Amino acid sequence: MYEIEELIDAIGVPILVFDRSLTLKYYNDAAKTLIPSVKKNLAAESIFNDKKISTQILRCLDMGQTEFMRIRYKIDNGTELAVNMKSLHENNSKIAIVALNDLSPLSEAKTMRSDFVANVSHEIRSPLTSISGFIETLQGPAGDDIEKRNRFLSVVAKETDRMKNLVTDLLSLSLVEAKEKRAINTSVNPELLIRMALQTTMPLAKAVKKNIKLNIDANLPDIIGNQENLHRVLINLIENAINYSSEGETIRINATLTENDNEFSAPALRISIRDRGEGIHQDEIPRLTERFYRVDKSRSRNMGGTGLGLAIVKHILVRHKGILSIDSALGEGSNFNVYLPLT
Numbered sequence: 001m002y003e004i005e006e007l008i009d010a011i012g013v014p015i016l017v018f019d020r021s022l023t024l025k026y027y028n029d030a031a032k033t034l035i036p037s038v039k040k041n042l043a044a045e046s047i048f049n050d051k052k053i054s055t056q057i058l059r060c061l062d063m064g065q066t067e068f069m070r071i072r073y074k075i076d077n078g079t080e081l082a083v084n085m086k087s088l089h090e091n092n093s094k095i096a097i098v099a100l101n102d103l104s105p106l107s108e109a110k111t112m113r114s115d116f117v118a119n120v121s122h123e124i125r126s127p128l129t130s131i132s133g134f135i136e137t138l139q140g141p142a143g144d145d146i147e148k149r150n151r152f153l154s155v156v157a158k159e160t161d162r163m164k165n166l167v168t169d170l171l172s173l174s175l176v177e178a179k180e181k182r183a184i185n186t187s188v189n190p191e192l193l194i195r196m197a198l199q200t201t202m203p204l205a206k207a208v209k210k211n212i213k214l215n216i217d218a219n220l221p222d223i224i225g226n227q228e229n230l231h232r233v234l235i236n237l238i239e240n241a242i243n244y245s246s247e248g249e250t251i252r253i254n255a256t257l258t259e260n261d262n263e264f265s266a267p268a269l270r271i272s273i274r275d276r277g278e279g280i281h282q283d284e285i286p287r288l289t290e291r292f293y294r295v296d297k298s299r300s301r302n303m304g305g306t307g308l309g310l311a312i313v314k315h316i317l318v319r320h321k322g323i324l325s326i327d328s329a330l331g332e333g334s335n336f337n338v339y340l341p342l343t
């Protein structure tokens with residue numbers, strides 16, 4: 001037979017064991033990490049700072065062996081716990097095994113989810129409000145004025161495109177998130193990848209009079225990667241470089257092998273997308289890959305941006321065990337570097 005102390009030590013969940021006098025008899029390392037002030041012989045009341053829990057422990061001891069009790073409780077640092085307890089016989093007396101489950105990761109996830117839903121609703125509501133406003137106007141006398149009607153309809157079309165972009169990006173994001181941990185067993189040729197991305201983005205670049213120059217090292221080896229995912233990464237970065245720079249400017253795409261680079265210590269393929277656009281303030285850089293984060297919301301919206309492009313890039317690179325590093329200075333332009341490990 002194992003002693004209780006040995007058993008609870010082998011369990012990763014924080015556990016406290018109290019005797020009939022509600023004094024702490026044993027605890028494990030996980031409990032010490034969660035509540036650093038715990039020590040043997042402390043009274044339950046001084047640990048939990050709440051009479052309700054001591055009363056529950058007493059009730060648990062009285063009610064017999066199989067009773068489970070669940071109480072939600074917050075400890076001093078604001079951590080929310082679910083407290084489960086069960087009574088057992090030890091020698092001739094009863095003890096209460098109290099297991100503590102840290103609920104903070106769950107409530108963080110809840111907050112993130114509700115923030116996300118609030119953001120999505122907001123992003124969908126503004127184009128919808130604008131569309132329904134224009135429809136109402138068109139149903140009135142303005143609908144008979146051809147010039148006005150065409151103008152309003154083109155706004156409605158633009159707003160509809162915005163919603164379409166949003167839904168497409170939301171779907172992509174949820175797909176790449178779902179596959180983030182899935183291993184990749186295909187390989188891609190970097191040069192082919194870049195040339196395909198160039199083909200896709202060239203019409204936009206031409207329409208807004210931007211040049212794109214390629215500088216790809218010869219004989220780059222194939223890398224482990226998902227073609228469709230990496231195509232999306234390059235398109236998102238190239239489209240941003242096009243959208244956030246001025247007319248007539250040149251966007252440069254370089255691809256080379258690196259080893260022990262400051263940003264990535266393992267041998268890797270580095271694809272850089274550099275623009276001479278407006279640049280980004282240092283304080284904003286760490287936030288760019290957050291969902292819906294945009295330096296200038298209305299500017300991004302006007303260009304059909306969703307604020308999800310870089311979040312998608314980040315998730316795809318996590319799946320590829322790569323990284324995105326961003327160098328940028330206001331007024332000088334930005335350099336978005338994608339690192340993809342060679343092995």
Ligand code: ADP
Pocket residue numbers: 236240241244275277278279280288293294295296300301304305306307308309310311334
């Ligand atoms: P968006 O759809 O708004 O472009 P992204 O996630 O792709 O969303 O980018 C987030 C924000 O990062 C953009 O709104 C913009 O403020 C900033 N950004 C991205 N790329 C560049 C760039 N090349 N130059 C300047 N700012 C950029």
